[in-house]
Amino acid sequence: MRKLKLVMVGNGMAGVRTLEELRKIAPDMYDITVFGAEPHPNYNRILLSPVLAGEMTIQDIILNDLQWYADNGITLHLGARVTEIDRRNRSVIATDRKGGTITVDYDRLLMATGSTPFMPPFPGRDLPGVISYRDIKDTDEMIAAAATFPHAVVIGAGLLGLEAANGLALRGMKVTVVHNSEWIMERQLDRTAGKMLQAELEKKGMRFRMNAQTAELVAGASGRVAAVKFKDGDAIPADLVCVAAGIRPNVELAEKAGIHCNRGIVVNDTLQTYDPRIYAVGECANHRGTAYGLVAPLFEQAKVCANHLAEMGISRYQGSVTSTKLKVTGIDVFSAGDFSGSDGAEDIVLHDPGLGIYKRIVLKDDKLVGAVLYGDTKDGAWYFQLLKDEQDISDIRDHLVFGNAHLGDVGHKGGNVAAGMPDSAEICGCNGVCKGTIVKAIQEHGLFSLEDVRRHTKASSSCGSCTGLVEQILASTVGGAYQPADSNNRAVCGCTELSHGEVRRAIREHKLLSVAEAQRHLGWRTPNGCATCRPALNYYCLSTWPHEATDDPQSRFINERAHANIQKDGTYSVVPRMWGGLTTPGELRAIADAAEKYKIPTVKVTGGQRIDLLGARKEDLPGIWSDLARAGLVSGHAYGKSLRTVKTCVGAEHCRFGTQRAMELGVKLEKMLYGMWSPHKVKLAVSGCPRNCAESGIKDVGVIGVDSGYEIYIGGNGGIKTEVAQFFAKAKDDDEVMAYSGAFIQLYREEGFYLERTCHYLERVGMEHVRQRVLEDADSRRALYERLLFALQDYTDPWAEICEDPSGGPRKREFEIIKVQEREI
Amino acid sequence: MTRWTRICALTDIPSLGSRVVESTGEGRIAVFRSSADQVFALHDRCPHKAGPLSQGIVHGTTVTCPLHGWKIRFEDGQVVAPDVGCAKPYPVKVEGGDVFLQI
Numbered sequence A: 001m002r003k004l005k006l007v008m009v010g011n012g013m014a015g016v017r018t019l020e021e022l023r024k025i026a027p028d029m030y031d032i033t034v035f036g037a038e039p040h041p042n043y044n045r046i047l048l049s050p051v052l053a054g055e056m057t058i059q060d061i062i063l064n065d066l067q068w069y070a071d072n073g074i075t076l077h078l079g080a081r082v083t084e085i086d087r088r089n090r091s092v093i094a095t096d097r098k099g100g101t102i103t104v105d106y107d108r109l110l111m112a113t114g115s116t117p118f119m120p121p122f123p124g125r126d127l128p129g130v131i132s133y134r135d136i137k138d139t140d141e142m143i144a145a146a147a148t149f150p151h152a153v154v155i156g157a158g159l160l161g162l163e164a165a166n167g168l169a170l171r172g173m174k175v176t177v178v179h180n181s182e183w184i185m186e187r188q189l190d191r192t193a194g195k196m197l198q199a200e201l202e203k204k205g206m207r208f209r210m211n212a213q214t215a216e217l218v219a220g221a222s223g224r225v226a227a228v229k230f231k232d233g234d235a236i237p238a239d240l241v242c243v244a245a246g247i248r249p250n251v252e253l254a255e256k257a258g259i260h261c262n263r264g265i266v267v268n269d270t271l272q273t274y275d276p277r278i279y280a281v282g283e284c285a286n287h288r289g290t291a292y293g294l295v296a297p298l299f300e301q302a303k304v305c306a307n308h309l310a311e312m313g314i315s316r317y318q319g320s321v322t323s324t325k326l327k328v329t330g331i332d333v334f335s336a337g338d339f340s341g342s343d344g345a346e347d348i349v350l351h352d353p354g355l356g357i358y359k360r361i362v363l364k365d366d367k368l369v370g371a372v373l374y375g376d377t378k379d380g381a382w383y384f385q386l387l388k389d390e391q392d393i394s395d396i397r398d399h400l401v402f403g404n405a406h407l408g409d410v411g412h413k414g415g416n417v418a419a420g421m422p423d424s425a426e427i428c429g430c431n432g433v434c435k436g437t438i439v440k441a442i443q444e445h446g447l448f449s450l451e452d453v454r455r456h457t458k459a460s461s462s463c464g465s466c467t468g469l470v471e472q473i474l475a476s477t478v479g480g481a482y483q484p485a486d487s488n489n490r491a492v493c494g495c496t497e498l499s500h501g502e503v504r505r506a507i508r509e510h511k512l513l514s515v516a517e518a519q520r521h522l523g524w525r526t527p528n529g530c531a532t533c534r535p536a537l538n539y540y541c542l543s544t545w546p547h548e549a550t551d552d553p554q555s556r557f558i559n560e561r562a563h564a565n566i567q568k569d570g571t572y573s574v575v576p577r578m579w580g581g582l583t584t585p586g587e588l589r590a591i592a593d594a595a596e597k598y599k600i601p602t603v604k605v606t607g608g609q610r611i612d613l614l615g616a617r618k619e620d621l622p623g624i625w626s627d628l629a630r631a632g633l634v635s636g637h638a639y640g641k642s643l644r645t646v647k648t649c650v651g652a653e654h655c656r657f658g659t660q661r662a663m664e665l666g667v668k669l670e671k672m673l674y675g676m677w678s679p680h681k682v683k684l685a686v687s688g689c690p691r692n693c694a695e696s697g698i699k700d701v702g703v704i705g706v707d708s709g710y711e712i713y714i715g716g717n718g719g720i721k722t723e724v725a726q727f728f729a730k731a732k733d734d735d736e737v738m739a740y741s742g743a744f745i746q747l748y749r750e751e752g753f754y755l756e757r758t759c760h761y762l763e764r765v766g767m768e769h770v771r772q773r774v775l776e777d778a779d780s781r782r783a784l785y786e787r788l789l790f791a792l793q794d795y796t797d798p799w800a801e802i803c804e805d806p807s808g809g810p811r812k813r814e815f816e817i818i819k820v821q822e823r824e825i
Numbered sequence B: 001m002t003r004w005t006r007i008c009a010l011t012d013i014p015s016l017g018s019r020v021v022e023s024t025g026e027g028r029i030a031v032f033r034s035s036a037d038q039v040f041a042l043h044d045r046c047p048h049k050a051g052p053l054s055q056g057i058v059h060g061t062t063v064t065c066p067l068h069g070w071k072i073r074f075e076d077g078q079v080v081a082p083d084v085g086c087a088k089p090y091p092v093k094v095e096g097g098d099v100f101l102q103i
């Protein structure tokens, strides 16, 4: 098949990102030609500020070097400006560096021309020494001017103007910032934060002229600009004038070709312009009335655009919420969302002028809609996440303004201390990654997303408890370019665009009964998925279609395949079930015998009230199991995303305080749930009285006996981040406890995302939802409970199943080692 | 000198699974089978911290190590970037439904 021709105009951040996304999903579909007016390969424009400030060099900020284009077979014309699009003949015409003409045909055209700086029409704007701040050339000019001249004037105190002013000041110039409104960064900050920021920048030596109207730029004797004159007649000296008065989408070329433009090239949700062969991404595009000026939305556009260029046609771009951060070292400002004070919005303000801290958050209908932080921006990423997720904050409203720290600790959802940490601070305890390593990887490899950081540094890729911190580091290192994904809609993994919720829904609606069928139906990009998506798909099929879906052992993590826990040295641990923590001399004897017979090096009592045989060889597992099985012992599933243990205390059976028979109920619950697979592990506990010796307060389901019956608590977690279980319901007897907790667990099994513990599930769907489905609606509760019992009926112990298979079937054979003898010939 | 040794039938290795071969000279070798019924053999030691690759999840022609999730390519034993390292590959072939390993 002939390859299609794709031509891209504009070699900037949005365009090249689109090509990167396209190469990922359709590497061979197009012959690609790129025109870039600048003489450089794609670089990270937002890091021009640190370059100007002397903190980085141009070499540091190159994102795709020439080799990248070559490796990907992309024809690159640098220093070549496209001057015309011939839509009838489908070709573009460009002028190269030497004035020559290049004509290239296209099947699809991608416009990524970015923006042009806006130059207000005051006299003198063409003088030497008057520049804008957009590219490497401008930056070089500013650096050169700073080495020769003393006075700089920056017109415009937005993000860009202030970063320019800061850089020039650091390079030794006397800088005056001229601004035409009452406070600086008025589009991002409210008045108070703007004034605080101004005071801080004044301390660094910058001068400000507010409410000032520039009348003209005046030339000196040499012909170079020498002064800025205001409408009130005043003038100040200026050897360099940097105009940062805003940007305008660069639509000249598109307009000339007759493509519909209106403050940007107008595109639909697939990033297509009015000419179906032509797409536009980045600052030049106007989507639903907005032309974005920050890179995070542009990257989202790039992803969607690539999907449509690849003719996959499944994603839409629906606009972005943006946040900003000023990249001036030593100053912390963060702003996101809307804080202009619209109808029905409420403000919460915390202002400590002594400490130089100001925080304002804006609420509307129990949701966070805006945030401005000054002086202490640690919680910026957290607020931004709440805002994007449109999370109901009524429960945490009291503490909201004090930040995430006041809600507990570093948390699963957003850390808050990263910015102030030294480079040597360990961020990821699992993989031993410190802050400096992460920052370095972000800068050297041009990383923008959490996924990228995980891939390159392994930070946050194991237990995930440091995810919040890593997101903070990303946010503070790349500034506004960091766009946290909407947590509920993250793609399952790189093999698909679909989120867990979408996959679950499709498996239910289309009755998909196996991993392979689901992958086929949902258009998986990889032949067999990966180690992340396969276990999730397998669980979703099994839990949605019990007794109908086919279990795929190869899509389970080794622990669930070997029915034992793999150890660091490749041996396994074996944990037999001890119902409710109870055992008998016969069982203990069988365990002792097996430990001796198979030379188990370590025998340990676990934190889950049972005994662990650690260090067993894989080939011995079937033997160990059959010995244990003879004494009536079954698998404890200490390895599975499944029911783990039901911890009990001695309860009313023995204890002088006991009000209820805890051991008896614990055993019943464990027998009821035996063999249950779940999104993540599930742990229960039953205590006989509120002294709570079984620690019911930190279990997925915790039951506490009281005089009149039981109290049920749900969503507790004693692991990475301790989470106290929430009171759920009162139950009058054992049967009610089983029905209520069974129904809740089934709801979690049906709605939970893979690897989401009950506490995270509860946080996502809300306690109200669970109460509604399990407590208020008795029919729904009954149906859930019945579905749970149906799914668990006829479960056979996996140990017995494997070792008693008389045919020595394939599952048993897998445990055997094939021995070969090499012979010298 | 090396030679081809029959180790098992192709059907003794689960599709997208593996078997472990223990040889006197080379130690443990993992033999994998892809969903397209190709077979591959690698030294059963992850270049990271010696995890048993045979126990990992197989996808495409790659295995994800069970211990810390490094990905190792079957064709050349190279670790998928950004991690680096290499597990020794061995020649392996299927003939008449039997798997032969060259060691």
Ligand code: SRM
Residues within 6 Å of the ligand: A463, A565, A566, A567, A568, A573, A575, A604, A605, A606, A607, A608, A609, A610, A612, A637, A638, A639, A644, A645, A681, A683, A698, A699, A716, A717, A718, A719, A720, A721, A757
């Ligand atoms: C054996 C045991 C430690 C012990 O010797 O006591 C243990 C051992 C492991 N735990 Fe645990 N946990 C053990 C009780 C606990 C407890 C205490 C409890 O259950 O009462 C907790 C906190 C309670 C909780 O989960 O809410 C606990 C919280 C964790 C976590 C964090 C879970 C979380 O959601 O935050 C992990 C990591 C994970 O699952 O992703 C984990 C993971 C692990 C794994 C499975 C790590 C792994 O994937 O290989 C460990 C296997 C070690 C091995 O080589 O066999 N283990 N683990 C305990 C087995 C109990 C049992 O009889 O089944």
Ligand SMILES: Cc1cc2nc3c(=O)[nH]c(=O)nc-3n(C[C@H](O)[C@H](O)[C@H](O)COP(=O)(O)OP(=O)(O)OC[C@H]3O[C@@H](n4cnc5c(N)ncnc54)[C@H](O)[C@@H]3O)c2cc1C
Residues within 6 Å of the ligand: A009, A010, A011, A012, A013, A014, A015, A035, A036, A037, A038, A045, A046, A047, A048, A049, A080, A081, A082, A083, A112, A113, A114, A115, A133, A134, A135, A160, A163, A250, A253, A281, A282, A283, A284, A292, A293, A294, A295, A296, A298, A325, A327, A478, A479, A480, A481
């Ligand atoms: C100093 C500075 C600091 C910034 N800081 C941040 C920040 O902290 N956070 C943030 O999110 N954003 C920041 N931005 C904005 C961010 O850089 C832009 O949003 C982003 O680069 C836009 O990408 P783009 O691909 O749309 O446009 P560009 O990156 O501008 O790429 C467009 C390219 O097209 C070329 N071009 C135009 N017309 C033609 C033609 N006819 N033929 C050939 N080539 C053409 C241009 O030369 C240019 O190279 C900053 C910008 C600057 C200048």
Ligand code: SF4
Residues within 6 Å of the ligand: none
């Ligand atoms: S047993 Fe649990 S706490 Fe101990 S090292 Fe392993 S995972 Fe960590």
Ligand code: FES
Residues within 6 Å of the ligand: B046, B047, B048, B049, B050, B051, B065, B066, B067, B068, B069, B070
């Ligand atoms: S030992 Fe294989 S990833 Fe660590």
